[in-house]
Amino acid sequence: MKIAVIGSGYVGLVTGTCLAEVGHTVVCVDLDEHKIKMLRDAKSPIYEPGLEALIRQNVGHNRLSFTTILEDALKGAEVAFIAVGTPEGEDGSADLRFVRAVAKSIGEVCSGNLLTIVKSTVPVGTCDLVDNIIVETLKSRNAKHRVTVGSNPEFLKEGAAINDFLHPERIVAGVTNEQDADTLRELYTVFVIDDPSKLFIVDRRSSELIKYGSNSMLATRISFMNELARLCEKVGADIDSVRRGMGSDSRIGRKFLWAGPGYGGSCFPKDVAALIQTGDQYGVSMDILKSVTTANETQKKHSALKIINHFGGKLTGKTVAIWGLTFKPGTDDVRDSPALTIINMLLDTGAKVMAHDPQGQANFSREIGSKKNLSYVDAAYDAVQNADALVLITEWAEYKRPNFDRIGNLMRTKNIFDLRNQWSFSSTKKIGFHYECIGRNDDKILPMTNLK
Ligand SMILES: NC(=O)c1ccc[n+]([C@@H]2O[C@H](COP(=O)([O-])OP(=O)(O)OC[C@H]3O[C@@H](n4cnc5c(N)ncnc54)[C@H](O)[C@@H]3O)[C@@H](O)[C@H]2O)c1
Incomplete structure (x- = not known):
């Protein structure tokens, strides 16, 4: 599968690298040019045990690449992960500025059908918001692509992130239709092959709330x-x-x-x-x-x-x-x-x-x-x-x-x-x-x- 990962921080980078490790073709995107330059030299901008070696390996096999240009990453992609930060806002609520901006950009530049998966930790209802922003932006440029939105919160622990991603205790996904559920099964079954029941496919709002509840x-x-x-x-x-x-x-x-x-x-x-x-x-x-x-x-x-x-x-x-x-x-x-x-x-x-x-x-x-x-x-x-x-x-x-x-x-x-x-x-x-x-x-x- 061709996959774009938007936001190459602790979560995006581990997600992209581990998906490349199991054979997908992944392009990681970030606005931070310095980060992307380091990554292109197969150097990790963060310290996470085992990550740099895995990046080097997958870059070497041409399964993992990096760009600052979203449009390039989305060309031919079937799935795009949103893994940007959701920092605490002034009143304690999650600041969704980066998520909204990415949703708008996806609507502006995507050139085909796409399943957008929100991996960032986001409050209940955010996938609906992302959905609306993308649909409205597509409409404004008269584009007819089918872009759907799923939720897939991340549970990795820094310090053990690679192992957590490759051997998860559970994977949670929230979708609105059976086709997206199938895509997520195809994407994730490989990581839960020992026990496919570790993959929970639920509705989007429950998925969003499972992360905060946990x-x-x-x-x-x-x-x-x-x-x-x-x-x-x-x-x-x-x-x-x-x-x-x-x-x-x-x-x-x-x-x-x-x-x-x-x-x-x-x-x-x-x-x-x-x-x-x-x-x-x-x-x-x-x-x-x-x-x-x-x-x-x-x-x-x-x-x-x-x-x-x-x-x-x-x-x-x-x-x-x-x-x-x-x-x-x-x-x-x-x-x-x-x-x-x-x-x-x-x-x-x-x-x-x-x-x-x-x-x-x-x-x-x-x-x-x-x-x-x-x-x-x-x-x-x-x-x-x-x-x-x-x-x-x-x-x-x-x-x-x-x-x-x-x-x-x-x-x-x-x-x-x-x-x-x-x-x-x-x-x-x-x-x-x-x-x-x-x-x-x-x-x-x-x-x-x-x-x-
Ligand atoms: N760090 C963790 O252990 C962890 C675990 C589970 C979930 N999460 C959640 O995952 C999300 C990401 O966390 P993180 O720690 O990876 O954040 P991070 O700050 O390390 O990385 C976010 C990246 O997104 C990039 N970015 C911002 N806007 C962008 C845009 N428009 N296009 C492309 N890139 C853009 C930033 O430059 C940054 O590199 C958060 O919602 C967080 O709560 C984090």
């Missing part, structure tokens, strides 16, 4: 566990034990129960906000999600306050080493990373911050902007040199088992704030560290008088 449910689990972790800190319980005990119940399951510094990334915060907005728009107040958002903001601040309070509320003259800036390991994506809130709070209370991240430093420095007291180092251990505190924000593999003796020798004062619960009281305390984490206590049993 991300909001996951964000809810995280916020709930973070709230429980804050309670654990007060009552002397251990969030890891609580997590294991809860997760053993098959009705609850073990995934997405990790306490940490709050969720972030390019999806959860904006998707929760957009679902709240959709609810408001239709008169259904999404009260649970409103609390989820508040709890997440509280958790980010709570994490920063652990450090600030330890030093008596002021960090003037203190140097804080940060390990990890991205919202999770395995990506260079820093959009809405908890590190942004935490580092800003540390800087605002007078700290000097030395930051390290294996992949995210360039994006982070662009996102947070230039800050007088924030600098970056290329090696993790350089960050802790003469530091008064080490804060672990993202659990990259290289941070998981550090040499605490070496860290202790390099630091000015030995304080560790482990916001991902990767280390233990025992391994850090024996070297003389003050150690704090999220929702775990140092084996101390609270006196009975505290237990009312």
